[in-house]
Amino acid sequence: xxxxxxxxxxxxxxxxxxxxxxxDSNGNIIIAxxxxxxxxxxxxxxxxxxxxxxxxxxxKELYEDSLSESSIPQYIGHIFNFFQYIEELNLLNEAPDVxxxxxxxxxxxxxxxxxxxxxxxxxxxxxxxxASIRSYFxxxxxxxxxxxxxxKISRKAKKLSFDNNRSKTKINYVSTEERAALLHxxxxxxxxxxxxxxxxxxxxxxxxxxxxxxxxxxxDGYLLSLFDDLINPEKSHLEKFRYMLHGKFTKxxxxxxIFFSRSLLEAIRDYYLTERxxxxxxxxxKLDPDDLFLNAAPGYKGxxxxxxxxxxxxxxxxxxxxxxxQTLSYHDLRHTFATELYQYELINSEGGETRSQSSALIxxxxxxxxxxxxxxxxxxxxxxxxxxxxxxxxxxGKNYAI
Numbered sequence: 001x002x003x004x005x006x007x008x009x010x011x012x013x014x015x016x017x018x019x020x021x022x023x024d025s026n027g028n029i030i031i032a033x034x035x036x037x038x039x040x041x042x043x044x045x046x047x048x049x050x051x052x053x054x055x056x057x058x059x060k061e062l063y064e065d066s067l068s069e070s071s072i073p074q075y076i077g078h079i080f081n082f083f084q085y086i087e088e089l090n091l092l093n094e095a096p097d098v099x100x101x102x103x104x105x106x107x108x109x110x111x112x113x114x115x116x117x118x119x120x121x122x123x124x125x126x127x128x129x130x131a132s133i134r135s136y137f138x139x140x141x142x143x144x145x146x147x148x149x150x151x152k153i154s155r156k157a158k159k160l161s162f163d164n165n166r167s168k169t170k171i172n173y174v175s176t177e178e179r180a181a182l183l184h185x186x187x188x189x190x191x192x193x194x195x196x197x198x199x200x201x202x203x204x205x206x207x208x209x210x211x212x213x214x215x216x217x218x219x220d221g222y223l224l225s226l227f228d229d230l231i232n233p234e235k236s237h238l239e240k241f242r243y244m245l246h247g248k249f250t251k252x253x254x255x256x257x258i259f260f261s262r263s264l265l266e267a268i269r270d271y272y273l274t275e276r277x278x279x280x281x282x283x284x285x286k287l288d289p290d291d292l293f294l295n296a297a298p299g300y301k302g303x304x305x306x307x308x309x310x311x312x313x314x315x316x317x318x319x320x321x322x323x324x325x326q327t328l329s330y331h332d333l334r335h336t337f338a339t340e341l342y343q344y345e346l347i348n349s350e351g352g353e354t355r356s357q358s359s360a361l362i363x364x365x366x367x368x369x370x371x372x373x374x375x376x377x378x379x380x381x382x383x384x385x386x387x388x389x390x391x392x393x394x395x396x397g398k399n400y401a402i
Contacts, residue, residue, distance in 0.1 A: 001025055001087050001098070001397075003080045005180065016041055018184070020076050022083055024098055032101050033079060036139050040072055046135035049148045060148045062141055070181065074323045077177040078132035084397045085112055101136075102145040109133060109151050118160040120394060126153060126161040128323065171325070172335040173388055174199065175395050178324050179336075185317045189271040190293055194310040195317075196267070198333025201258050202341070202368055203245075205330045206307035210249025211292040213272070223292060227269045230262070241265050256369045268292065338364050339388040343400075346389075357386060 002023040009016040020037050022030040040046065045064045052059055067075065086104065089095035096103040113133070117126055134151050141148045174182075179199055186192040197203045197211075212222050219225045221244055229235050240259045247255040260268065272292065279294050280286070283302025291304035314330035345360035361378040365371075370382045393400060 001084055002027075003077075011038065014038070014042055020073075020080075022080060022098075025087070028099075030083070030098055030101075032099075032140065032145075033083065033136070035143070036079070036136055037076055039139060040067070040075065044069060044072070046075070047138035047142045048135070049138050049141070062138055062148065067135075068322070070321045071323055073177050073181045073184075074128065075132040075135060077175075078129045079136050081129075081397065082109075082112060082133055082136075085116065102140050104137075106149040106151060109137065109149060110154075113151065114154045114157040118157040121161050126157065171388075171391055171395075172328075172332045173339055173392050173395060174328055174332050174336045178321070178328070179333075181321050181324065182314070182317045185320050186313075188296065189267070189275045190296070191313045191317070193267060193271055194293065194313050195333065196264060198310065198314070198330055199336045199340075200261065200264055202334050202337035203258070203310075204251060204334060205310040206251075207245060207249050208293060208310050209291065209304060209307055210245050211243075212290045213292055214290055216290070222290075223268065223272075226260070226265060227272070230265050230269060238262065250369055252369060252371065254369060254371075256366065258367070334368070335385075335388065336392075338368055338382075339385050339392050341367060342385045343389050343392065361385065 004021055004023060006019045006021060007017065009019045011019075016038075019041060022033045024030055043064075044067055046067045047062055048065045049060050049062050052061065083098050083101070086095045086101070086108075087098050089108075090097055095108060113126070113130055117129055121129065130151065130153055134149075137146065137149050137151065140146045179195070182195055183192055186195065194208060197208055198205075213219075213224050214222045219228075223243070226241050226243060229238065229241060239262050241262070242257045242259050245256055245258050247253040250256065276292075276294055279296045280288055280302050283294075286302040289302075289304050293305045293309070295301060295303045295305050295309075311330040314333070318324055318326065318328060342360050342364050345363045346357065358377060361382050362372070364385060365378045365382045368382070370378070373379045
C-alpha cells in the first residue's frame with residue numbers, strides 16, 4: 001500500500017496544487033479516501049457529529065467544521081496508517097478489503113484505537129488519531145454509506161497512552177508527512193532547497209555554505225560543471241551526481257563525496273537560473289560570489305548565507321505547523337537522511353536484507369563524514385541508526401519504500 005501526492009491536479013473544474021491518493025498493493029487508487037481528501041483539500045472542512053435528546057430519543061446530527069491547513073496532512077497521514085492496519089488484517093481475513101471501508105465495523109475501529117495505538121502513542125497523539133478517523137467515517141456517513149459510528153477511547157487506553165507521555169524520548173526522525181508540510185510552507189526556492197539538502201543529502205546546516213558554483217574561476221568539480229553534465233545528452237542516463245564537499249566546510253575538516261539526485265540537481269540549477277539571478281540583479285554593485293545560496297534580506301541581499309541559515313529556515317517553518325514536534329531541528333533532517341540511507345543499503349527491492357548491518361553502516365558513515373573506529377567498524381555515532389530504522393518503520397509503516 002502506498003500514499004502518493006499528485007501535483008497540479010484538476011478534477012471537474014477544481015484545481016489542487018497537491019492531492020494525496022492511497023494506492024493498494026496493486027497500484028490501484030482507493031476511491032473512498034480519495035473522495036475524502038478532495039473534500040478536505042477543497043473546503044478545508046471535516047465532518048463532525050453531535051448527539052442530542054428529543055422526546056426521549058437520542059439523535060445524531062452531522063455538521064461541518066473547519067480544519068486548519070496545517071492539520072490536513074496530519075489527518076490524511078493518520079487515516080493512511082489506519083488503512084495500512086486494515087490491509088494487514090485483511091490478509092488474515094479479519095477485516096474487509098481496503099476498497100470497501102464502508103463495511104468496517106465500529107468494533108474494529110475501536111480495537112485499533114484502544115488496543116493497537118496506545119502502545120505507541122502519547123495521549124495527545126492518540127486523541128488526534130481519534131479525531132482523524134472519526135472525520136473519515138463521519139464523511140462516509142455524510143455520503144449516506146454508513147450510519148454514524150460510536151468511536152471512543154477507553155479509560156484503559158487513555159492511561160496507557162498517558163504513561164507514554166512520561167516515558168517518551170525525543171525521536172530524531174522527521175516523517176515524510178512532516179517534510180511535505182515543511183516544503184509546502186516554503187516561500188522561496190532557496191528555502192526549499194536548504195531543507196532538501198538536510199534530508200536528501202545529509203548536510204549539516206553549516207555545510208550548505210560549502211556548495212560552490214565554482215572556485216576562483218575554476219568550474220571543474222563544482223556545481224557549474226555538474227549543470228553541464230545534467231544537460232549533456234550523453235549523460236542523460238545518470239541519476240546521481242557527486243560533488244566533493246571540501247573539509248573547509250565540514251565539522252571534522254575532512255572532505256567527503258556527497259550525492260545529488262537528478263531531480264535535486266535540476267532544482268538547484270533552476271534556483272541558480274531564476275531566483276538567485278533575480279536576487280543578484282537587485283543587489284546593487286555586488287559581485288557574483290562563488291556560493292550557491294544567497295541572502296535575499298534587505299541590507300544583505302546578494303551576500304552568501306550564514307552557516308546558521310538552514311537552521312533558521314527549518315525553525316521558521318516548523319513553528320508554523322502546530323501539530324509538528326517542536327523539539328525537532330534541522331540536524332534531525334540529517335538523521336532522517338542517514339536512517340533512510342541505512343534502510344536503503346540494507347534492503348533490496350523485494351524487502352529482503354541483502355547486506356550486513358556493518359556494511360550498510362559503513363556506507364552511512366562515509367556519506368555523513370563519520371570516522372570509523374580503530375577496528376574499522378562504525379562507532380556508536382553511526383550505529384544509532386539501527387534503532388532509528390525501527391522508529392522510522394513505526395512512523396511510516398512496515399512497507400515503507402525509500
